[in-house]
Amino acid sequence: MISAQLREATLEVDLAALRHNLRTQLKQIPGAQVLAVVKANAYGNGLIPVATCLNSEPGIAGFCVAMLDEGRQLRDVGIEKTVLVLGITPVKYAPVAAAEGVSLAVGDLDWLRAYRDLARVTGIDKPLRVHLALDTGMGRIGFTNKEDLAKAVELVQDPAFDFEGIFTHFSTADSGRQHDTAHFAKQVAKWDDLLSVVKEKPRYVHVANSATALWHQDKVVSKIVRMGISLYGCNPSGSELAPSWQLAPVTSLTARLTFVKKLAAGEAVSYGATYVAKEDEWVGTVPVGYADGYCRGLTGYEVLINGQRCPILGRICMDQFMVRLPEKLPVGTRVVLLGKSGDEQITATDLADQLGTINYEVLTNFNERLRREYRG
Numbered sequence: 180m181i182s183a184q185l186r187e188a189t190l191e192v193d194l195a196a197l198r199h200n201l202r203t204q205l206k207q208i209p210g211a212q213v214l215a216v217v218k219a220n221a222y223g224n225g226l227i228p229v230a231t232c233l234n235s236e237p238g239i240a241g242f243c244v245a246m247l248d249e250g251r252q253l254r255d256v257g258i259e260k261t262v263l264v265l266g267i268t269p270v271k272y273a274p275v276a277a278a279e280g281v282s283l284a285v286g287d288l289d290w291l292r293a294y295r296d297l298a299r300v301t302g303i304d305k306p307l308r309v310h311l312a313l314d315t316g317m318g319r320i321g322f323t324n325k326e327d328l329a330k331a332v333e334l335v336q337d338p339a340f341d342f343e344g345i346f347t348h349f350s351t352a353d354s355g356r357q358h359d360t361a362h363f364a365k366q367v368a369k370w371d372d373l374l375s376v377v378k379e380k381p382r383y384v385h386v387a388n389s390a391t392a393l394w395h396q397d398k399v400v401s402k403i404v405r406m407g408i409s410l411y412g413c414n415p416s417g418s419e420l421a422p423s424w425q426l427a428p429v430t431s432l433t434a435r436l437t438f439v440k441k442l443a444a445g446e447a448v449s450y451g452a453t454y455v456a457k458e459d460e461w462v463g464t465v466p467v468g469y470a471d472g473y474c475r476g477l478t479g480y481e482v483l484i485n486g487q488r489c490p491i492l493g494r495i496c497m498d499q500f501m502v503r504l505p506e507k508l509p510v511g512t513r514v515v516l517l518g519k520s521g522d523e524q525i526t527a528t529d530l531a532d533q534l535g536t537i538n539y540e541v542l543t544n545f546n547e548r549l550r551r552e553y554r555g
């Protein structure tokens with residue numbers, strides 16, 4: 180996909196806000212170490228610029244990615260810190276991880292045996308760094324009982340492996356509802372129980388995502404946080420729980436009007452002609468659409484122009500949409516789709532609420548076609 184340089188639409192990434200979010204949270208958990216979660220193109224903000232910015236910050240122990248390709252990209256730009264792939268990597272690709280010194284999450288015995296055998300046959304010289312994943316109630320990946328975990332701990336003593344970490348993931352740390360806090364407590368209990376079979380703890384023992392760090396600080400074991408969404412200035416709970424500290428939004432999406440016209444009463448706008456002007460009005464065209472990740476479900480929502488909220492008229496198209504202007508405005512006028520304008524602000528959570536989703540999905544939807552600009 181082409182990153183469009185020759186149009187007026189930009190995803191602005193505020194690296195000062197990113198550093199602020201990291202430093203603020205490090206202050207709250209003194210001595211904490213952060214594995215910065217940069218999967219999905221650093222939540223849409225750009226893998227390499229975000230990782231490079233964070234790499235030189237005190238408190239960053241390393242990075243978490245979703246897949247091995249992302250880890251390799253970090254190594255390619257010279258990042259030498261720990262890089263952990265959070266998802267399961269097929270055994271056949273694991274030699275690449277060993278060669279690159281990328282750590283892999285492993286959640287079952289068959290995987291460990293298969294890799295050990297492969298390493299013996301092929302004579303891989305560097306041990307593979309592994310983090311054993313424990314499924315304490317997320318129901319996604321990992322060991323679920325002590326017997327298997329004990330065997331896994333034995334298996335990773337093989338010279339094919341470097342037993343570097345052990346971790347779990349909480350599914351309800353971002354919620355204050357009774358069902359969710361009860362589930363969280365169950366996961367903590369299961370974690371403690373499973374961990375009792377691991378006599379010699381590896382270097383990284385980690386359980387905390389952003390929400391755990393924000394709302395369950397006493398459970399951030401070994402003071403290691405896999406910090407994702409809060410780095411990017413978003414509240415992991417949406418609007419349900421108030422963050423214990425101030426997060427600064429990192430991501431803005433802006434564009435400039437490409438076309439301005441006066442629409443006469445009775446005239447229609449966009450596909451399906453679903454919007455018909457009730458009276459004469461000024462209408463502007465914005466050069467962003469659902470193919471950029473500005474979802475079609477935002478039809479009926481609004482943007483900011485000169486500090487004023489302006490409604491979107493008619494359906495959002497693939498590459499453009501129309502808005503009602505408060506008055507005649509020149510082509511080139513700045514439009515804020517996500518971010519601040521004057522005293523007004525549209526957050527990723529606002530867009531998520533409109534779409535019936537979560538701020539994570541709003542950010543990760545922004546794709547390569549949007550040019551990224553970095554400041555701070």
Ligand SMILES: *Cc1c(COP(=O)(O)O)cnc(C)c1O
Nearest residue numbers: 216265348388389405406407408
């Ligand atoms: C994505 C992910 C995280 C980061 O979660 P945030 O809520 O963004 O902080 C942490 N751990 C695991 C295992 C993940 O998959």
